[in-house]
Amino acid sequence: MKKTKLLLLFITILMILSCAINQVADYDRDTAFTIIKIARRVDMFYISLSEKEPDVRLYKEFVSAYNEIEIELRTLVMRNKMRTKNEESIMISEHILQNWLEFKVKHKKDDSYKNSLLDVDWSTIREQFYALAVAEAAKQ
Amino acid sequence: MDFEQIFQELYETMLKSFKKDANKVKGYLLYVLEENKQALAKITNYYITGDFTNEEYETKLRQNMLKMQDQMLAIKVMKKKVVENAVNAGIDVVMKAIRII
Numbered sequence: 087m088k089k090t091k092l093l094l095l096f097i098t099i100l101m102i103l104s105c106a107i108n109q110v111a112d113y114d115r116d117t118a119f120t121i122i123k124i125a126r127r128v129d130m131f132y133i134s135l136s137e138k139e140p141d142v143r144l145y146k147e148f149v150s151a152y153n154e155i156e157i158e159l160r161t162l163v164m165r166n167k168m169r170t171k172n173e174e175s176i177m178i179s180e181h182i183l184q185n186w187l188e189f190k191v192k193h194k195k196d197d198s199y200k201n202s203l204l205d206v207d208w209s210t211i212r213e214q215f216y217a218l219a220v221a222e223a224a225k226q
Numbered sequence: 227m228d229f230e231q232i233f234q235e236l237y238e239t240m241l242k243s244f245k246k247d248a249n250k251v252k253g254y255l256l257y258v259l260e261e262n263k264q265a266l267a268k269i270t271n272y273y274i275t276g277d278f279t280n281e282e283y284e285t286k287l288r289q290n291m292l293k294m295q296d297q298m299l300a301i302k303v304m305k306k307k308v309v310e311n312a313v314n315a316g317i318d319v320v321m322k323a324i325r326i327i
Contacts, residue, residue, distance in 0.1 A: 109306040174299040181292045188289065202277035206269055206286050213261060214296050220254055221300040224307045 111172040113225035117165055121222060124158045125215035128186075131155065132208040135199060143199040152190045159183040178218045185211055232323045236316055243315040247308040251301060258297045265290055 131151050135143055163179045166172055189207050193199055269290060273283040 109310050110303055174303045178296040178299050181296050185289050185292060188285070192285075200277065202272040203282070203286075206265075206272065207289075209265060209268075210286075210289055210293050213265075214293050217293070217296040217300040221303040224250075224300070224304040 108171060110225050111169040111175070113222065114169065117162075117169075117175075118219065118222045120158075120162055120165065121215060121219050124155065124162060125212070125219070127155055127158065128211055128215065132204065136201075136204060140200055140204075141198050143193075145194045145197050148193065152186075152193075156183070156186060156190070159186055175218060175221050178214065178221060182211065182214045182218065185214065232319070236319045239319050240312045240316045243312040244308060247304075247311055251304045251308060254297075254304065255301060258294075258301070262290070262294055262297075265293075 131148070134151075135148065159179070159182060163176065163183055166176045166179050169175075185207075189211075192203070266287075269278070269283065269286045272278045272286075278286065
C-alpha cells in the first residue's frame with residue numbers, strides 16, 4: 087500500500103514537472119511603459135483631431151503625427167518579436183499597426199475625417215492598446 | 227509522511243491559485259463582451275443613419291473583428307498564466323513534501 091502511494095506521488099511529481107514550463111514571455115516593464123506611452127500619443131492625436139471641424143481636418147496637418155506614431159508602433163512590434171513565447175503580443179501589436187495604417191490611408195484619401203469615423207476609430211484602437219496592456223500585465 | 231495530506235494540500239493550493247487568477251480572466255472577459263456589444267451597436271447605428279457608406283461599414287466591422295481577436299489573444303495570455311501559476315504553486319507543495327521525505 088505504501089509503495090503504491092509512493093509510486094502515485096512520484097507520477098504526480100513527474101506530471102507536474104513536465105508541465106512546469108514557461109508558457110508565456112516574462113513580464114517586461116519597459117514594454118508595458120512603452121504601450122502606455124504610445125496609447126497616450128494616439129489619444130493626444132485624436133483629441134487634437136476632434137478639436138477641429140470635420141472638413142478642416144486636413145491630412146497634411148496630421149501627416150507628421152501619423153508617421154511618428156507609425157514609427158513607434160513598428161518599434162513596438164520589433165520589441166515584441168525579440169522576446170520568445172510572445173506570439174500573442176506580437177500579433178496584437180501587428181494588428182494595431184495594421185488598423186493605424188488603414189486609418190491613415192482613409193484620411194489621406196478623404197482629406198477630411200468624419201465625426202462618426204473618428205468616434206469608431208478612436209475607440210477601436212484604444213481597446214486594442216488596452217488588450218495589449220492587459221496581455222503584458224498578465225505576464226507578471 | 228501523510229500522503230493523503232500532501233495530495234489534499236496540492237489540490238487546495240492549486241485550486242486556490244486557479245480561482246484567484248480565474249476571477250481576473252472572468253472580469254476582463256465580461257468587459258470584452260459588453261464593450262463589443264456597444265461597439266457593434268455604434269457601428270451599425272452609424273450605418274443606419276447614413277453616416278457610413280457600405281464600404282466604410284464593412285471596413286469598420288472588419289477592423290472591429292481584428293480588435294476582438296486581440297482581446298481574445300489577451301485572454302489567451304491570461305489563461306496560460308493561470309495554468310502556469312497553478313502548476314508552480316503545486317510544484318512548491320510537492321518540493322516541500324520531497325524535502326520532508
